[in-house]
Amino acid sequence: MADLFAAESATIGEPAINISIFGAFVVVTLIITFRASRNNKSAADYYAAGRNITGTQNGLAIAGDYLSAASFLGIAGAIAIYGYDGFLYSIGFLVAWLVALLLVAELMRNTARFTMADVLAFRMRQGPVRTAAAISTLFVSLFYLLAQMAGAGGLVALLLGVSGAAAEALVVVVVGALMIFYVLVGGMRGTTYVQMIKATLLIAGALVMTIWVLAEYGFNLSSLLGGAVASEGQQVLEPGAQYGVSNATRLDFISLALALVLGTAGLPHVLMRFYTVPTAKDARKSVVWAIWLIGGFYLFSLVIGYGAGALVGSEAILAAPGGVNAAAPLLAFELGGTVLLGIIAGVAFATILAVVAGLTITASASFAHDVYASVLKKGQGDPNAEVRVARITAVVIGAVSIGLGILALQAGINIAFLVALAFAVAASANLPTILYTLFWKNFTTQGALWSIYGGLIVCIGLIIFSPVVSGSETAMFSNFDIAWFPLRNPGLVSIPLSFFLGWLGTKVSKEKPDVDKYAELEVRSLTGIGAEKAVAH
Amino acid sequence: MTPPNERKLLTPEEYRAAQDSPEFTELRRRFRSFAVPMTVAFLVWYALFVLLSTYAGDFMSTQVFGNVNLGILLGLGQFVSTFLITQLYVRHASKNTDPISDEMRTRLEAHEFAAPRNEETPRG
Numbered sequence: 001m002a003d004l005f006a007a008e009s010a011t012i013g014e015p016a017i018n019i020s021i022f023g024a025f026v027v028v029t030l031i032i033t034f035r036a037s038r039n040n041k042s043a044a045d046y047y048a049a050g051r052n053i054t055g056t057q058n059g060l061a062i063a064g065d066y067l068s069a070a071s072f073l074g075i076a077g078a079i080a081i082y083g084y085d086g087f088l089y090s091i092g093f094l095v096a097w098l099v100a101l102l103l104v105a106e107l108m109r110n111t112a113r114f115t116m117a118d119v120l121a122f123r124m125r126q127g128p129v130r131t132a133a134a135i136s137t138l139f140v141s142l143f144y145l146l147a148q149m150a151g152a153g154g155l156v157a158l159l160l161g162v163s164g165a166a167a168e169a170l171v172v173v174v175v176g177a178l179m180i181f182y183v184l185v186g187g188m189r190g191t192t193y194v195q196m197i198k199a200t201l202l203i204a205g206a207l208v209m210t211i212w213v214l215a216e217y218g219f220n221l222s223s224l225l226g227g228a229v230a231s232e233g234q235q236v237l238e239p240g241a242q243y244g245v246s247n248a249t250r251l252d253f254i255s256l257a258l259a260l261v262l263g264t265a266g267l268p269h270v271l272m273r274f275y276t277v278p279t280a281k282d283a284r285k286s287v288v289w290a291i292w293l294i295g296g297f298y299l300f301s302l303v304i305g306y307g308a309g310a311l312v313g314s315e316a317i318l319a320a321p322g323g324v325n326a327a328a329p330l331l332a333f334e335l336g337g338t339v340l341l342g343i344i345a346g347v348a349f350a351t352i353l354a355v356v357a358g359l360t361i362t363a364s365a366s367f368a369h370d371v372y373a374s375v376l377k378k379g380q381g382d383p384n385a386e387v388r389v390a391r392i393t394a395v396v397i398g399a400v401s402i403g404l405g406i407l408a409l410q411a412g413i414n415i416a417f418l419v420a421l422a423f424a425v426a427a428s429a430n431l432p433t434i435l436y437t438l439f440w441k442n443f444t445t446q447g448a449l450w451s452i453y454g455g456l457i458v459c460i461g462l463i464i465f466s467p468v469v470s471g472s473e474t475a476m477f478s479n480f481d482i483a484w485f486p487l488r489n490p491g492l493v494s495i496p497l498s499f500f501l502g503w504l505g506t507k508v509s510k511e512k513p514d515v516d517k518y519a520e521l522e523v524r525s526l527t528g529i530g531a532e533k534a535v536a537h
Numbered sequence: 538m539t540p541p542n543e544r545k546l547l548t549p550e551e552y553r554a555a556q557d558s559p560e561f562t563e564l565r566r567r568f569r570s571f572a573v574p575m576t577v578a579f580l581v582w583y584a585l586f587v588l589l590s591t592y593a594g595d596f597m598s599t600q601v602f603g604n605v606n607l608g609i610l611l612g613l614g615q616f617v618s619t620f621l622i623t624q625l626y627v628r629h630a631s632k633n634t635d636p637i638s639d640e641m642r643t644r645l646e647a648h649e650f651a652a653p654r655n656e657e658t659p660r661g
Contacts, residue, residue, distance in 0.1 A: 101626060
């Protein structure tokens, strides 16, 4: 979660090895995507992989979807440089899964078909709520996509030895084109397989590095920490290296912690993964698998991060072309030379590809299913036309994110900022409405709209007036200053406000809540009656 | 939103009857009696950890053994509690809520909640 990889000509390792490992991943996943596409017939196939993915497979795919390049390179780097404060990120990202497990996953699997809006609009006026949910889905997905695309360009520049604006832009175009291809041909099933392969490679790669680092220190955590202290000083074990500077940074950290823990269960691409399994029990099983895999991975990151601090040292990391994000690749090089570096680099590219494919299919499904089929066609459209619209939307979203990704990369926009923004928007615009819809009998359409639009507008508005956008040396625009909001992450204000607006909007609305639809929602969500069935092939 | 041919299966009256039934009240109670207190508990524990890390740096830097300090241990404790709550929830669901929800689903599929109310098989 740190600054974008700087674009410099220096590379580490052997670009040929990096390229060939990445190429092998692309070839294998393309073959699997083609095979997966043979079964893509209906909308349920395209959006939800026919609901035939098993709980275990889906758990792996969720881990593949969730562990983005920001997680892998960013957290290890943050731990290597800031020590303890980097560790705090991974805790927030993990604990957040309990919200999904206990309150959201099974209930949503039982009541939705394809998108988050299926649940949010269930007992409300369809048109306005679906439109609002689709807009917020598009915003969250686009911010997340931008971060990944910008990261891809920077990472490739670092590891493949290409440099210069044109070459980086070309890399973003190639990544975008591959992503569009996976989504168009493979649909949700192909995307799921790509994510499963990627999660396996990523977790295995991290495990190898973890064991290797621990072996250097006689499998003793205390000696590893001692190594990090010897290299960087005692403060790497203590809180505050990054966020303890002033009262504003402390509040900022609390704001970030809130956005992280409440954001996950509102991320549309995570929610959509719950619909790919046959039953709510499989949804539960997939979250349980995801929690163990993601938790295990973050424990590995702790060792990798402190290992990089101890064995590579923060000076060498910060001097490398990728800056803080180079910690894991540099540690791989230190441990296993060019081969291990090549593997880790290949895995990092694979990570970005799998995550962008998942985001694209979510955003395209939301537009086609919620806006086109339900709002524009009032649910009377042809399902085949809907899937066609979803495919066209995937191409448009891919093209837009290629364009914006190139701009973000060249403007040097911080990846961490974009990912944290996606979490903050998800926690502000989506989670309050999801929880009210599932658990509050009197919740109304007006409450839902106030909460979604209020959360979205306040969240993005506060970011525009934050020090991230203007007024400081490190801001996106340092030449003017409209920053009156002191925090870099808006969650501390926007999330409680969105909960409040959902309550207020409901209290002041004149419409009566739909008791019949609430009975249907509640009975369906807890018993699974009427839940969408798996497609038989 | 279910397609019309599937939604015809159950009427709003059946859903209302099922929602009002004693077994559904029990199912909801069992679901919420685990999920709600546990959510409050892990959020409080997480908030405590975040606040201690932010405002009690000296306390978190207390060395426990070797180079391992309280902050690292409490951080690892967040992992342990997350894994533990996950497994507790799985056990709670399969023991306490799944049997009721499976039984109710079967009965709903057989339209046993259609009027007149079928009172013969209440089960808790």
